[in-house]
Amino acid sequence: MRIGYIGIGIMGGAMAGRLLEAGHTLFIYNRTPTKCQALADRGATVCANPADVACRSEVVFISVPDTQDVASVLFDPDGIIDGAEPGLIVVDTSTISPAATRQFARRLKDLEIELLDAPVSGGDIGAKDGTLAIMVGGDTLAFQKVLPLLQVLGSKVRLVGPAGAGQTCKAINQLFSGLHMLACCEGIALARKTGLNPSVVIDMISAGAGGSWVLKNLGPKIVSGDMEPGFMIDLLCKDLKYTMELAQQTGQPLVGGSLIQQLFSEAQQMGLGRSGTQALYKVIEQLGQSLDTGESE
Amino acid sequence: MRIGYIGIGIMGGAMAGRLLEAGHTLFIYNRTPTKCQALADRGATVCANPADVACRSEVVFISVPDTQDVASVLFDPDGIIDGAEPGLIVVDTSTISPAATRQFARRLKDLEIELLDAPVSGGDIGAKDGTLAIMVGGDTLAFQKVLPLLQVLGSKVRLVGPAGAGQTCKAINQLFSGLHMLACCEGIALARKTGLNPSVVIDMISAGAGGSWVLKNLGPKIVSGDMEPGFMIDLLCKDLKYTMELAQQTGQPLVGGSLIQQLFSEAQQMGLGRSGTQALYKVIEQLGQSLDTGESE
Numbered sequence: 106m107r108i109g110y111i112g113i114g115i116m117g118g119a120m121a122g123r124l125l126e127a128g129h130t131l132f133i134y135n136r137t138p139t140k141c142q143a144l145a146d147r148g149a150t151v152c153a154n155p156a157d158v159a160c161r162s163e164v165v166f167i168s169v170p171d172t173q174d175v176a177s178v179l180f181d182p183d184g185i186i187d188g189a190e191p192g193l194i195v196v197d198t199s200t201i202s203p204a205a206t207r208q209f210a211r212r213l214k215d216l217e218i219e220l221l222d223a224p225v226s227g228g229d230i231g232a233k234d235g236t237l238a239i240m241v242g243g244d245t246l247a248f249q250k251v252l253p254l255l256q257v258l259g260s261k262v263r264l265v266g267p268a269g270a271g272q273t274c275k276a277i278n279q280l281f282s283g284l285h286m287l288a289c290c291e292g293i294a295l296a297r298k299t300g301l302n303p304s305v306v307i308d309m310i311s312a313g314a315g316g317s318w319v320l321k322n323l324g325p326k327i328v329s330g331d332m333e334p335g336f337m338i339d340l341l342c343k344d345l346k347y348t349m350e351l352a353q354q355t356g357q358p359l360v361g362g363s364l365i366q367q368l369f370s371e372a373q374q375m376g377l378g379r380s381g382t383q384a385l386y387k388v389i390e391q392l393g394q395s396l397d398t399g400e401s402e
Numbered sequence: 403m404r405i406g407y408i409g410i411g412i413m414g415g416a417m418a419g420r421l422l423e424a425g426h427t428l429f430i431y432n433r434t435p436t437k438c439q440a441l442a443d444r445g446a447t448v449c450a451n452p453a454d455v456a457c458r459s460e461v462v463f464i465s466v467p468d469t470q471d472v473a474s475v476l477f478d479p480d481g482i483i484d485g486a487e488p489g490l491i492v493v494d495t496s497t498i499s500p501a502a503t504r505q506f507a508r509r510l511k512d513l514e515i516e517l518l519d520a521p522v523s524g525g526d527i528g529a530k531d532g533t534l535a536i537m538v539g540g541d542t543l544a545f546q547k548v549l550p551l552l553q554v555l556g557s558k559v560r561l562v563g564p565a566g567a568g569q570t571c572k573a574i575n576q577l578f579s580g581l582h583m584l585a586c587c588e589g590i591a592l593a594r595k596t597g598l599n600p601s602v603v604i605d606m607i608s609a610g611a612g613g614s615w616v617l618k619n620l621g622p623k624i625v626s627g628d629m630e631p632g633f634m635i636d637l638l639c640k641d642l643k644y645t646m647e648l649a650q651q652t653g654q655p656l657v658g659g660s661l662i663q664q665l666f667s668e669a670q671q672m673g674l675g676r677s678g679t680q681a682l683y684k685v686i687e688q689l690g691q692s693l694d695t696g697e698s699e
Contacts, residue, residue, distance in 0.1 A: 203596075226610030238610035261609035265602050273596045274603055277589045281612030284585035287658045288578045295577070295645075298652035299500075299570045305562050306571055312558035313523030313535035314633075315578030317614035336611075348592075355595035357690040361584045364661055393654040 107132065108254070109162035111155050111178050111185075112199070113140045116225070117168030119232035120198065120258050124166075125149055127257045132161045155179075156188030164194045164251055171343055172201040179209060191217035194247050196255075198239075200224045200279075200344050203272035203351065210243065210268035219247035222268065224275035225259065228335055236260040240278070242270035276351055279344040283365035285319035286382050290389040292320075293327050298393060303328045323383045334381040338372050341382050345369065404429065405551070406459035408452050408475050408482075409496070410437045413522070414465030416529035417495065417555050421463075422446055424554045429458045452476075453485030461491045461548055468640055469498040476506060488514035491544050493552075495536075497521040497576075497641050500569040500648065507540065507565035516544035519565065521572035522556065525632055533557040537575070539567035573648055576641040580662035582616035583679050587686040589617075590624050595690060600625045620680045629674070629681040636675040639666050 106129050110121040113135040121144055125131045131149040134157070135141050141151045152158045155178050159165055165185060167178055175197055179185050185195060195218060197206070203222075210220040221243035231237040237259035241248055248264045255262045265274045296306040307324040310316065323335070345366045352359045368388055375391075377384040403426050407418040410432040418441055422428045428446040431454070432438050438448045449455045452475050456462055462482060464475055472494055476482050482492060492515060494503070500519075507517040518540035528534040534556035538545055545561045552559045562571045593603040604621040607613065620632070642663045649656045665685055672688075674681040 226607075226612065228611065231610075238606055240606050261606065263602060263606055265606060266598055270596075270598055273598055274593075274606055277592055277598075277603055278607045278610060278612040280589050280592070281585045281607055281614070281617065284581055284588075284658070285612070285614060288581035291581075291654075291656045291658050292574045292577050295574055295648060295652065295654050295656065296571075298654040299567075299648055301563055301567060301570060301574075305560060306574055309535055309537050309558065309560055309562060309571055310523075310575045310578055313528075313575060314525065314615050314619075315523065315575040315582070317578070317582060318611050320578065322611075351592060351596055355592065355690075357588075357592050357595040359588045359592065360661060360665070360689070361581070361588050361658075364657060368657070392657070393652075 106130070106164065106254070107162050109133070109158035109165035110168070111135070111158055111165065112168035113144060114168060115229050116198070116232050117166070118144065119229060120166065120168065121149070122147070123235050123257050124254065132158045134158045154183035155185045156183045159185040159188035159193060160190070162193070164196060164254065167195065167197045167199055169199050170340075171199070172205045175199055175201050175209065176205070179213070186213070186216055186218070189216065189218050194219045194221065194251055196221045196223050196251055198223050198225055200275050200340075201272060202347050203269040203276065204354070206242070206272050207269040219244050220268065221247055221251065222271040223255065224271055226275065226278050227259070232258070240265050240271040240274035242266055242272060242274075243268050272347065273351060276344060276348040279341060280348050280359065280362050282319060282382070283341060283345060283369065284361050285317045286323065286385050287365055287368065288317070289320050289324050289327065289383070290386040293324065293386065294389050294393060323381070326381070327383050327386045332377070332380040332384040334379065336382050337379055338369055338382055338384060339378040342366070342369050342373055342378070403427070403461065403551070404459050406430070406455035406462035407465070408432070408455055408462065409465035410441060411465060412526050413495070413529050414463070415441065416526060417463065417465065418446070419444070420532055420554050421551065429455045431455045451480035452482045453480045456482040456485035456490060457487070459490070461493060461551065464492065464494045464496055466496050467637075468496070469502045472496055472498050472506065473502070476510070483510070483513055483515070486513065486515050491516045491518065491548055493518045493520050493548055495520050495522055497572050498569060499644050500566040500573065501651070503539070503569050504566040516541050517565065518544055518548065519568040520552065521568055523572065523575050524556075529555070537562050537568040537571040539563055539569060540565050569644065570648060573641060573645040576638060577645050577656065577659050579616060579679070580638060580642060580666065581658050582614045583620065583682050584662055584665065585614070586617050586621050586624065586680070587683040590621065590683065591686050591690060620678070623678070624680050624683045629677040631676065631678040633679050634676055635666055635669050635679055635681060638679050639663070639670060639675070642666065
């Protein structure tokens with residue numbers, strides 16, 4: 106199939122690479138063109154702009170940072186709508202605003218273009234291995250057409266509802282990730298303060314009813330002081346903004362969601378925005394250190 | 403081996419049953435004697451009081467609700483110390499105060515009795531199947547002596563530190579369980595408010611970086627409205643009291659821990675103390691309903 110891919114970053118690059126490997130013809134575009142080189146060397150065609158990608162493709166994937174970037178790729182001069190023929194399917198794997206996604210989908214529908222929101226969970230490793238969870242919102246028929254492509258990228262792919270539902274599901278996913286990280290940071294901080302070996306505590310708790318993906322995969326990084334991203338705090342803060350937007354729009358207060366939004370925002374204030382989400386530990390640890398200082402005064 | 407078991411409730415009964423099945427000679431005691439009948443029918447000897455259990459046993463297990471109950475079993479007239487010979491090992495599988503556990507251990511040591519704190523995670527199913535996680539605090543030699551017995555009860559058994567360390571580890575475990583439950587309740591409430599199918603959301607999130615034991619095992623119960631305990635809110639509130647005690651004693655504030663303590667306490671106020679921990683959902687749901695009411699005024 107002739108597939109377009111716009112946004113060749115860590116995630117987009119890995120996912121585009123899998124589609125190429127599966128035998129598809131790839132047309133790619135990235136704002137910073139140098140990032141296209143590796144895929145070009147493997148046979149992908151580098152295009153001048155999103156319109157150029159769209160006019161050569163049956164399906165166009167987008168993997169960019171935020172809502173404004175998706176809007177720009179779709180609607181700016183030389184954007185997708187400038188090159189698209191009716192019948193094009195756009196698959197947006199970015200994590201962006203559910204409300205904006207619904208607007209984008211309506212606007213594209215008027216041009217006979219289908220937009221599927223298809224945010225992913227599972228990180229750069231999942232993108233390389235094709236083991237992502239992909240939560241899709243949009244039209245059933247369009248979903249069925251691109252499903253074989255999504256199954257190249259993910260091991261768990263489901264249509265979860267109409268336009269925006271994929272983004273909503275992802276926003277809920279991030280609520281889990283953030284609260285699990287809070288548990289992880291407070292648990293390890295308390296283990297250390299009480300003189301327990303935090304690695305032993307992680308081992309025991311992972312074996313029982315306190316276990317989580319975050320504890321098992323990121324807990325050991327906290328213990329070893331490895332704050333490299335996996336997934337950056339800046340991105341989680343962006344995502345939690347959409348979670349809290351949904352809370353407000355639907356009248357469902359999220360006291361836990363609000364707490365983690367504040368704490369991850371504090372991590373950004375401390376200059377940890379480009380660290381992995383496990384760097385929340387430094388915020389939690391500092392709370393304990395502040396008290397120590399208080400006692401010794 | 404001649405083994406005593408004091409506290410034949412849901413957990414204690416299941417664990418004592420496994421020890422009996424493994425071929426040991428069992429001496430049992432329960433405050434409400436009728437609960438001993440099933441084990442007596444299988445060959446256990448029912449004793450008149452804890453002292454009577456202790457004088458016939460090499461190892462005595464305790465499974466009672468809280469700190470005061472353990473103190474009573476150990477030190478009241480006709481308690482364990484009234485019947486114990488030097489060399490007895492007491493294994494307390496109850497979840498109680500870490501600080502009190504250290505005091506009890508010191509007091510027993512003076513009488514040449516070893517106390518191991520050995521709280522468990524994994525619920526009544528884990529107790530029946532022998533798949534509990536058992537977090538042990540205390541003397542290494544005493545641990546090694548009872549390890550073969552603990553391995554009849556649990557699939558994950560570790561000495562995590564000196565006296566009280568098992569209770570500390572369990573208190574940290576409950577911090578994870580409580581925060582994971584909060585994520586679960588807020589996630590499902592938000593899924594419903596946004597019109598998503600909560601079962602689909604659970605399925606998607608469990609497959610990725612938002613997954614947890616709580617979501618997988620208790621999330622579906624929330625969706626179906628099944629609030630039967632597994633593990634009661636009253637007991638989790640008792641456990642979180644010890645978690646927050648550790649926070650205060652060590653100078654490590656737990657903002658997440660404090661939040662869940664408040665929310666589960668609110669659940670008790672709503673009369674949900676004897677429901678399963680998943681009944682926290684009713685507190686979270688009510689927050690959303692209050693806002694609805696506010697809008698319609």
